[in-house]
Amino acid sequence: MTAAPDPQPDPDRGPTIREVGPEAAAEVLAVVRAAFGDRPPLDPPTDALTETVESLAAKLDALGGLVVDLDGEPVGAVVLDPVDDAVYLRRFGVAPAARGHGVARRLVAAAAEVVARRCPAADRLVVLAREELPRTIAFWRDNGFTEVAEHAPYRELARALPRCYDVPAAEDMRDLARRLAAVLAPGDVLVLTGELGAGKTTFTQGLGEGLGVRGGVTSPTFVIARVHPSLTAGPALVHVDAYRLDGAPELDDLDLDADLDRAVTVVEWGEGLAEALSDSPLQVRIDRAVAAPDADPDDDPRRVTVLRHGPRWAGVRLP
Structure with a gap:
């Protein structure tokens, strides 16, 4: 594996x-020793400080890792370790002199992007944090990780990765949504984003x-919200169009709370408004895509990206 350096490094522009x-x-190794050596003494001691160039080279041989440079010096690093359907963030650290520059948050975001691109079979990022370090655990929570297990002296935290789908035509969009419906449950909130005509209502x-709800689903633009009761003793579907709403207070005026726990709620044009309806919203972004050279000329392809937030989705695999 060869390094992929920034094509035009500029120390003045930050990490x-x-x-x-x-x-x-x-x-x-230099970053690991600086970062882990600065932590309080732990019992048992962290094994990160026993790493060598050889041991880290062996770990990096699987999926590689990331290095953050600041002012031309490596100040942050992480090793990407694929295990089954997860990728573990190993030896994640930032040198003490570089803290306060947003290095750690950038490193988390970059790791998620790299794993989603290079390891599409991976479903989640996982970290192990020492239970004696509450500020470290709080950092991972603030970055979208949820505690899923305890392995004393470690807490295991996980964050679901984005799932991307190439959708050639409208019927494929409906099929994707039908398959996604199989993992939904009462209380789930989906926030749909995409330009006009992207396919939000088709989805x-x-x-x-x-x-299996009653009534044909159409755009609720003129009524803002419409409830479709279940025909199968499952959850109802609450379909909301927030395009004409002027901020969160008007969304609150719809009194969706009465249905949230018993229904699956879908909010079109809801980004920045509807996420507060749930501690685990599901964001669905629909973008126009470029058709393949051999595609049917009648196809109008889309790229659908599904982002899972919060504890609800820990361990839940999407289709």
Whole structure:
């Protein structure tokens, strides 16, 4: 594996992030020793400080890792370790002198992007944090990780990765939503975003079919919200169009709370408004895509990205 450096490094613009392999083991080791050596003494001691260039090179040989440079010096690092359907963030650390520059948050975001791109079978990021370090655990929670297990002296935290789907045509959009409906439950909130005509209502029609609700799903623009009761003793579908709403207070005026716990709620144009309806919202972003050269000329392809937030989705696999 070869490094992928920033093509035009500029120390004045802040941290830059490189994808690295075994050849960067010495740089990663320097960051690990600075970061972990600055932590309070632990019992048992952290095994990160027993790493060598050789041991880190072996770890980096699987999926590689990331190094953060600040002012031309490596100040942050993480090793990406694929295990079954997860990728563990190992030896995640930031040198003491670089803290307060947003390095750690950038490193988390970059790790998620790299794993989603290079390891599409991975479903989640996982970290192990020492239970004696509450500020470290709080950092991971603030970055979207949820505690899923305890392995004393460690807490295991996980964050679901984005799932991307290429959708060639409208019927494929409905089929994707029908399959997604199989993992939904009462109380789930989906926030749909995409330009006019992207396929948000088509997606919701597929959800309605998958949930087995009554009535044809159409755009609720003129009524803002519409309830479709279940025909199968499952959850109802609450379909909301927030396009004409002027902020969160008007969304509150719809009194959706009465249905949230018993229904699956879909909010079109809800980004920045509807996420507060749940501690575990599901964001669905629909973007127009470029058709393949051999595609049917009648196809109008889309790229659908599903982002899972909060504890509800820990361990839940999407189709």
